[in-house]
Amino acid sequence: MLLENIHSPEDVKALPLKDLEKLSSEIREFLIETVSKTGGHLASNLGVVELTLALHRIFDLPRDTLIWDVGHQCYVHKMLTGRRERFSVLRQKGGLKGFPDPKESIYDAAHAGHSSTSLSIAAGIARAKRLDGDTSETIVVIGDGAFTAGMVYEALNQIAYESLPVIIILNDNGMSISQNVGGIAAYFEKLFYTSAYFRVKKIVERIKRRWKWTGWIIGFLYHAKEWLRRGVWKLLGKKRNFFEDLDICYYGPLDGHNLKLLLKTMEGVKGLDKPVLLHVRTVKGKDHTPSEENPERYHGISAPKACIAGEIITEGKSFSEVFGETMVHLAACEPRLFAITAAMESGTGLSQFASLYPERFADVGIAEQHAVTFAFGLSLRGYIPVVAIYSTFLQRGFDQLVHDIGISGAHVVFALDRAGLVPGDGETHQGIFDIAYLSMIPGMTILAPATGKELQLMLEYAVRNVKGPVAIRYPKEVAHEINGYDPNNYPLDGNPVLCKEKGEILLVAVGTMLHTAFEVARELESRGKSIAILNLRFVKPINTIAYEILSRFEKVYVLEEGIIRGGVGEYLRAKAGDHVQVIGVEDFYPEVGSRGELLEVVGLTKEKIIAIIEKEERRVV
């Protein structure tokens, strides 16, 4: 077993070339076996085995800097840098993170998780190296999906302009999470050069490096040829290569599974001291038939239903599924309803809507800023856009929320999935800031459903009754109903619902914390306390009835699955008095783990809440 003896890039370099193919197979077997047990990102990693091996063989890591975009495809990199043994605790509390993290290894140059940051990071690093006279390489691996984000072009603009020596490896598998979308994806399809072109190009680059003066002659001949070619191509109506127009040296598309070709090409682009783009074509899910046949399904897989890190997964519809079904139902009776996703069609539950109503659906790619303002444009023509987006990814569109949505008061609905604590993905994916950042948006209504039924009613209300911007936030979990609480009995009139009226203590539940509030009440009542429960429902605006209810109780605890600073609990305390205490996410926890473990860490479990209340009650007595 070759893989067992690989603990660093030096071990990859020391292997005879003939063993690399065998090592690739062993790596794939390991990935399939472990990720099927732990859950995680499988198809993307299966697609970059040869690419990662070539990178570790050709470049001098960590002296040369390797940056992963998104970073979900860094498992092979982690296996080759001494972390293979820890894959049994991948994406688990205290275990191996599913994304790069310098705190985990010197081979991880920067942390990642949100897409399309790599080129900006690389530009900064390359510029710093230039100032320091550091001639080490700066390499980026970025997928074709990540290339649909505007931030990439902001970085390319500077990299090209300052001719920053970044080696950009575009890992083009034609997939984002679903099929990659947009003109950029179509453009990549069209890019094609003969291998002879690159053989000549490599010789020319080598001559230019060896005898600088030939560079001028070659440069003159090159430009003369370019002028001629442009003229001829213009006549033939052929287009130039976007990257080469930016003076980024383009090589490709190369077979991203041909190790020999990758090794030769990477060796050839080392030391060019100019921006280079290697366009490699790979297969997402390579050599694992189920992943190759359905790369979207195998982009991110859950651990077996039995349990995820000690948490028993119960069956039932997720909030995403309730959202998707309600959207399909609404579309039939609301002809101006329009659904938008930013490359997360399946994750947000919009797949059925997309297939039934393609004319009223848009996947804008990984372009959350554009998604928000595109929705604003649609609203100007009387459409009702619903932007389905993860809480953490909407952070990308904050200025658009203020500038385009808030100031205009446009009727746009934001369906924030993965709001609250998110299992597995770690600190970059926690949906704990949305109440704080949305509360700042002028005119924004914020709704937090406690159950699947309440989400359905709130979405219908948001589409039909709210005139301005409105956000609905819900977590990544099964959308359970609550015995004794039927949302149908309480019209959405802007007010909270006092589910349990009598009590010396009031628990104010934000969204799905209502489940926990009922559990806490049952336990405390068994210990002789009397507990009232308020389902806030409307996080913003807060009506006077809410303050009147809060004033009736000596002690109020707001249970909020979000950052306390800027949250609704802090707001209620400021308005209603300091008899209001908030139990929320005190600090930003860079934890990985199951949802239950994360709730435990921040103190939002039944046990932790009871302990806080009893400690407070003892203090007050």
Ligand SMILES: Cc1ncc(C[n+]2csc(CCOP(=O)(O)OP(=O)(O)O)c2C)c(N)n1
């Ligand atoms: C800002 C942002 N939006 C959305 C996502 C969710 N996301 C993670 S990976 C991915 C697709 C990336 O596609 P690509 O870069 O082509 O990588 P591949 O999985 O194909 O290797 C998306 C949309 C994200 N991580 N960050």
Ligand SMILES: CC(=O)[C@@H](O)[C@H](O)COP(=O)(O)O
């Ligand atoms: C890497 C990335 O950002 C996505 O793949 C994300 O992990 C998807 O999250 P869900 O699995 O919750 O849809």
Ligand SMILES: [Mg+2]
């Ligand atoms: Mg891709």
